[in-house]
Amino acid sequence: MQAKSPKESFTTSTHIVLPNDTNVLGNLMGGRLLHWMDITAAIAANRHCRRVVVTASVNHVSFNRPIALGDTVTVEARISRAFTTSMEVYMEVFVEGKTTGEKEKCNDAAYVFVAVDQVGKPIEVPPVLPETHKEKELFDSALRRKQLGLLLAGKIKPGEAPELKELFAGK
Ligand SMILES: CC(C)(COP(=O)(O)OP(=O)(O)OC[C@H]1O[C@@H](n2cnc3c(N)ncnc32)[C@H](O)[C@@H]1OP(=O)(O)O)[C@@H](O)C(=O)NCCC(=O)NCCS
Structure with a gap:
């Protein structure tokens, strides 16, 4: 399969925070932001x-x-790394000041998506070819995040997460 650059998957979505999106303090509810992120990441x-x-x-x-x-x-959102059937989607969230127009980064996140066929069985995806320094850094660190995610989900054992060896050794 031909590799793709993270730029090919780059996706943005823009939203205005409406009353129905807020908590009792008048701020955006975390769950609503997670929903916006999920949709952007899926695209x-x-x-x-x-x-x-x-x-x-x-x-x-x-x-x-x-x-x-x-x-x-x-x-x-953009794909930072693809494995066999799974992809890490790296996302950054920005807020634009109402009067200043200044963009401020509020958070970032890594979601994992899996490509599936008609019956929900995982299928292979193209690899990612990082180009910029930031894309290469995200590509390299994605393996560590994958192993940590699988470990926390109980899908692998510590011995199957070589990237995390130093972490567990306290180095
Ligand atoms: C995601 C899903 C397709 C994986 O299916 P599975 O039978 O567990 O498949 P596998 O064990 O072969 O894993 C497939 C890939 O998913 C990855 N994966 C599975 N569970 C994962 C998790 N919790 N975190 C990160 N990656 C995970 C595996 O590492 C593997 O990646 P790779 O092929 O790139 O190495 C399946 O668990 C599923 O359908 N889950 C529900 C998805 C859904 O409904 N999402 C909406 C939530 S409401």
């Missing part, structure tokens, strides 16, 4: 493999600052 994953994709896991999401009613929120 990016489909652009990479042109197959039906399903969310396998949602990793490393932290909400670093509140997002207020009326703010404009942009989610940017």
Whole structure:
């Protein structure tokens, strides 16, 4: 399968925070943001493999600052690395000031999607060919995140996660 650049899957979605999206403090609910991110990531994953994709896991999401009613929120997604049937989608979330127009990064996240056939069986996806320094860094670190995600999900044992050896050895 021919490798694809992360630019080929690059996807953005822009949203305005409406009253129905907020919590009792008038800030964006975390669940709504996760939903926007899931949809944006699914489109990016489909652009990479042109197959039906399903969310396998949602990793490393932290909400670093509140997002207020009326703010404009942009989610940017691209595939950082593909394995055999799974893809890591790396996302960054930005808020645009209502009056200043300044873009501020609020959080980033890594979701894992799997390409499936008509009966939901995982199928192979094209590899990723990183080009820029940032793309290469995300590509390299994706293996560590994959092993950590599988370990936390109880799908592999520590011995099957060589990338995490140093972490467990406390180095
Ligand atoms: C995701 C799913 C297709 C994986 O199917 P499976 O039978 O477990 O398949 P496998 O064990 O062969 O794993 C397939 C790939 O998914 C990856 N994977 C499976 N579970 C994972 C998890 N929890 N986190 C990260 N990756 C995972 C595997 O590492 C493998 O990747 P690779 O082929 O690139 O090496 C299946 O679990 C599923 O359909 N889950 C429900 C998806 C869904 O409905 N999402 C919406 C949530 S409401």
